[in-house]
Amino acid sequence: KPLHSLGDLESMIIQMAGIQRTLNIRLKKKVLVTFCADHGVVEEGVSQTDSSVTAKVADNFLKGESTASIVCRRTGTEHVVVDVGMLEGSGKAYTEEISERSGIKTENDRCTRFIRRKTACGTRNMRKGPAMTARQAEEALECGICVAKEYSDADIFAVGEMGIGNTTAASAMTSVFLGKEPSEVTGRGAGLDRKKLENKIRVIEDAVRVNSPDPSDAIDVLAKVGGFDIAGMTGLILGAASQGITVVIDGFVSSAAALCAVRICPEAEGYILASHLSKEPASEMILQEIHKNAALHCGMFPGEGAGAVMFLPVLEMAWAVYAGMPCFEDVNIEAYTEYEN
Structure with missing residues (x-):
C-alpha cells in the first residue's frame, strides 16, 4: 500500500503495538464501561x-435497548454499566457488588453487567458550592x-457515560484546565x-x-466542578494505563475525563485513542491538548460510549490490513520512497 495510506489509523496501530509490546496486536476481548451518575447542577435548568x-x-442498558447496547452486540463488545452516583437505583434485580461477575446474556452470548458502586446519590449543585468533597x-x-x-x-477498553447535566460539568472542567472562558467551551449538549x-x-x-478550582490540581477541579461519572x-x-491496556474515549465528556487523567498522570496520554470528534466546541481543544487526532468526523454525539464502540471495527480492519498484507519485497515490487511533504 502507499506509505501512510491509512492515515491516523497507522499511528494508532503503532501505538497499540507499543502498549501491548507485540507486533501481534490482540483485539479479541473488547469491553465498554459506561459510568452513570447524576448532577446537582441540573436544578439550574442546564438540560x-x-x-x-x-x-x-x-x-435500557440492561434491557439491551440503548444505542450502546445495540452497537456492543453488533461488535461483540462486553458492556459494563457502573452506577457511580445516580440519584435513583436502577436494575434492582441485576445489581451486584464489584467483586462478583455475572450478567444478562445477549444475542451473541455477551454480558451486560451492572455494578452498583455509588459514591453518593448525585453531586451537589456546583453553582452553590463544590460538587463533591475531595474524598468523594x-x-x-x-x-x-x-x-x-x-x-x-x-x-481494549471503550469508555462512556450517562448522566443528565454532565456536559455542564465537563465544560466547567475544560474551562478551568485550559484557561478558557466558559462561553468558548460550552455547547448545546443534548x-x-x-x-x-x-x-x-x-x-x-x-x-x-x-x-x-485550582487548575494545577486535577482532583480539586474534579471535586469542585466535576461529576462522579x-x-x-x-x-x-488511569487503571487501564497502569496495566498496559488501551482506552478508546468517546465524545466530549469522556474527552474531559481523559484530560483530567493526563493532568493527574501525564504518562496516561500514551494509552488513549480518540474515536471521534464531537460537535461540542471544546472537543477539538481537548484533543489538541492531549495530542490526539480523532479517527471519525461524523458530527455524532450519541453518548454512552457508543461512538467509541462504533470505532472498534475500524480499528480491527486497520489491524487486519497491517497484519495481512505482504511486504513489497515479498511480491517483487520496489518499495516506495519516503519524501517530505
Whole structure:
C-alpha cells in the first residue's frame, strides 16, 4: 500500500503495538464501561430533561435497548454499566457488588453487567458550592480504577457515560484546565436552544467563580466542578494505563475525563485513542491538548460510549490490513520512497 495510506489509523496501530509490546496486536476481548451518575447542577435548568432520565437510560442498558447496547452486540463488545452516583437505583434485580461477575446474556452470548458502586446519590449543585468533597472524588476515581483492574484481561477498553447535566460539568472542567472562558467551551449538549445555552454558560461562570478550582490540581477541579461519572472514567483510564491496556474515549465528556487523567498522570496520554470528534466546541481543544487526532468526523454525539464502540471495527480492519498484507519485497515490487511533504 502507499506509505501512510491509512492515515491516523497507522499511528494508532503503532501505538497499540507499543502498549501491548507485540507486533501481534490482540483485539479479541473488547469491553465498554459506561459510568452513570447524576448532577446537582441540573436544578439550574442546564438540560432539556430532568435527572430521572439517567436511571431510565441505565435500565435500557440492561434491557439491551440503548444505542450502546445495540452497537456492543453488533461488535461483540462486553458492556459494563457502573452506577457511580445516580440519584435513583436502577436494575434492582441485576445489581451486584464489584467483586462478583455475572450478567444478562445477549444475542451473541455477551454480558451486560451492572455494578452498583455509588459514591453518593448525585453531586451537589456546583453553582452553590463544590460538587463533591475531595474524598468523594477520590472514591469515584478508585471505582474506575477497580473496574479496570477487574477486567485486566481486556485487550481494549471503550469508555462512556450517562448522566443528565454532565456536559455542564465537563465544560466547567475544560474551562478551568485550559484557561478558557466558559462561553468558548460550552455547547448545546443534548440540544439546548439559545436562551438555555446562555443560561448554561452563566451557570458555569458562577460555578467557577464560587468554587475557584485550582487548575494545577486535577482532583480539586474534579471535586469542585466535576461529576462522579467523569471521575469514574478518569479512574478507568488511569487503571487501564497502569496495566498496559488501551482506552478508546468517546465524545466530549469522556474527552474531559481523559484530560483530567493526563493532568493527574501525564504518562496516561500514551494509552488513549480518540474515536471521534464531537460537535461540542471544546472537543477539538481537548484533543489538541492531549495530542490526539480523532479517527471519525461524523458530527455524532450519541453518548454512552457508543461512538467509541462504533470505532472498534475500524480499528480491527486497520489491524487486519497491517497484519495481512505482504511486504513489497515479498511480491517483487520496489518499495516506495519516503519524501517530505
